Amino acid sequence: MKFKKFASLGLAVVLAAGLLTGCGNKKETNASGEEVVELTWWQIGDAQKDQEKVLEKVNEYTQEKIGVKLRVNTAGWGDYNQKMQVVVNTGDDWDLCFTCSWANNYFQNADKGAFLALDDYIKDTEMYKNIDSRFWEAAKVQGKTYGVPSEKEIGSMPMWVFTKEYVDKYNVPVDEIHSLEDLEPWLKVIHENEPDVVPMYLTSSYSAPIYMDLIQDPVGIEYGDETLTVKNVFETEKMKSTLDTMRKYYLAGYINKDAATASDDKSIKRFVTKGDGQPYAELVWGKDLGYEVVATPIMDTYVTNISARGALTAVNAQTKHPEKAVELLNLINTDEYLRNLLNYGIEGEHWDKVEVPAEEAKAAEGKPYVYENKIKLNEETRKNYSVSYWVQGGLFNTYVLENEPLDKWATFKEFNDSSVEAPSFGFDFDLNPVSTEVAGFGNVMDEFGKSLFTGSVDPEEYLPKLQEKLKATGIDKVIEEMQKQIDEWKANK
């Protein structure tokens, strides 16, 4: 008898626990009587300790202003893709999400109808006028806009990054150096005179300068090719000569021997390395390395779909509050107070305003996106709230940091304006017909890419091997398919 009781009690506990959790599911609440909607926003990046604190402040403001409360969910950098696949495909409750060309793929999600077409909602908003029209153009998939772009640098700018110490010592004319070949005499000088410095320090993430829009790595269209001929990057003359040069440098001892497998070791002294930059990137690199660097662009900056879709916020096609969602995005992208609150945290706690030197203020006068003050982050509390700025919105209405130039965003704007559109800008490749072939490319590139790019192996021998493997994977079919699609696109343009 005793055991029967015990057992049934146990069962009852398990059942009750199940029931309780069933009831524990939260419901959207209406605050202070007025109709406030809660929007759930998925963002990439690690969860921040003070996030709730900051959101409380944000909600105070947005509730008052547009009747919106915000709930932010985050998934880590490495997990975001997988998490969002589940969230999007299972019809979970969400309203906004971060999307881009490299995580939670913008084109694929837009193409399959997961995102809401925003054209009707955004056309009269302030942000639509403010944000560079090329960002909006890039956000179009089959003629419709599915996301609000975060305004930042529009093109990616591969750069040579030199250690300033050696540049000064040997009077290296950095501004005249652009191509890989331009580096040679200086690599030689360093190699001969500085035995404990690696002339060209490369790591496994290095990719040789590529002068084409890699729509589907390694297939794409060369910059400046108005005929829009789809090519395999390894068959272009430029790449062949680049690989030969890399091999030459490697054999001459200019490149560290472990380049194909190394990960960045900051303790190694280097003369030059490659970085993917933006205006004022030297400041960031210098701070990271602990010494000053100077940088020079390798090539003109081109605007491609990949680069202009660096960060967007999309709205769920199933959302109950599309107007509110767009209203919120508009507010974030235009409201100085809200933008900086989301970006840096609470004023007085995470950061403080600081005066701008009169001289600098004067020099920057009349330029766009210049604010009256700079800010200083609180060293103690900044680690409790440090988000990636472009995840939430555009950068141009954020304050600049103390150590940054006041006209930082004006320079960004100039940079964007001077960037050239790649001929393939605006073309989306639907890879469904060739998805099996494309899936095989990754393995081939993993096998040969790094060792070829860093010059660790002889291209005479390995390039044909790579080509053979790519052929076997079906690269010709992919080129053919892409050419077909791009011809259609060109005809309808």
Next chain:
Amino acid sequence: MSEKTMSKRKMEKRIRAIEEEGCKYNQIKKPTNVLFNIFLAILSLICVIPFIFVIIISITDEESLTMNGYRFIPEKLSLYAYEYIVSAGENILRSYGVTILVTIIGTLIGLLLTGTYAYTLSRKNYAYRKFFTTVITIPMLFSGGMIANYLIVTKVMMLKDTIWALVLPLCLNSFNIIVLRTFFKTSIPDAVVESAKIDGASEWRLFFQIVIPMALPGLATIGLFLTLGYWNDWFNAMMYMDNKDLIPLQYLLIQIESSIDWLANNKATMGVDGIAVAANMPKETIKMAIVVISTLPIIFAYPFFQRYFVNGLTVGAVKE
């Protein structure tokens, strides 16, 4: 009296003699023994050294780590990483609590469910034995897939963001049930069950007072599997947990690791922004310290369960 002890002593002596005799033939040659010992020592060193290395790195000074790289004898020692975890790592300690709680609750519920299910299947006179065996065999071969699982847990069971989302999905496992069923079948003689019934035991008493004590080694094995499974689980947390306060330790570690990996592999796409993100990542020594504190408790779980790995409990229970 004295005669009795005498004969007892004699008996013992004889038994010892027989045992020694047996040992003589059971022994391996000295050189082989030495070889085996060396071989096993190397094997266990291979297993232990990485962990010792992790401990050493966790107590190395971060600066001397960046200067000299990993070393067995660090230049400068520092307990900074552990201080950081205790003082600033609020979420680390909370996650620690979550992991322990989930492991304990999960192992208990899991043992109860697996034990009852397996026991029922092991009884030959149970009418629906075939049916329920098939029911558990199916998920062993096929899985519903990620999306279906997610829908069941979040939409049907409504477990999202609750601790049960970490507990329930791992409770029952076909493999465990089959292992335990086989164990019950082979180590609980039918005669024991029958005699208990004749003596008037109910099914519940039979299970809790007769079968469980006899099946402790089997249950301990499954208990160990479950404990390890819960302790090391991070996937469920990734799927079902948006609430930062209920994230288990392993997921915290995985998040750090996968973020660092991802940043290293996506330098080109992230560009300058990647550097800013990387600067916020925990330092090497802190990562290692988390590994140490997440591994230690589970090491102690082994001796605990080992106590129950005793064989021959049922020897002599039935005379045939």
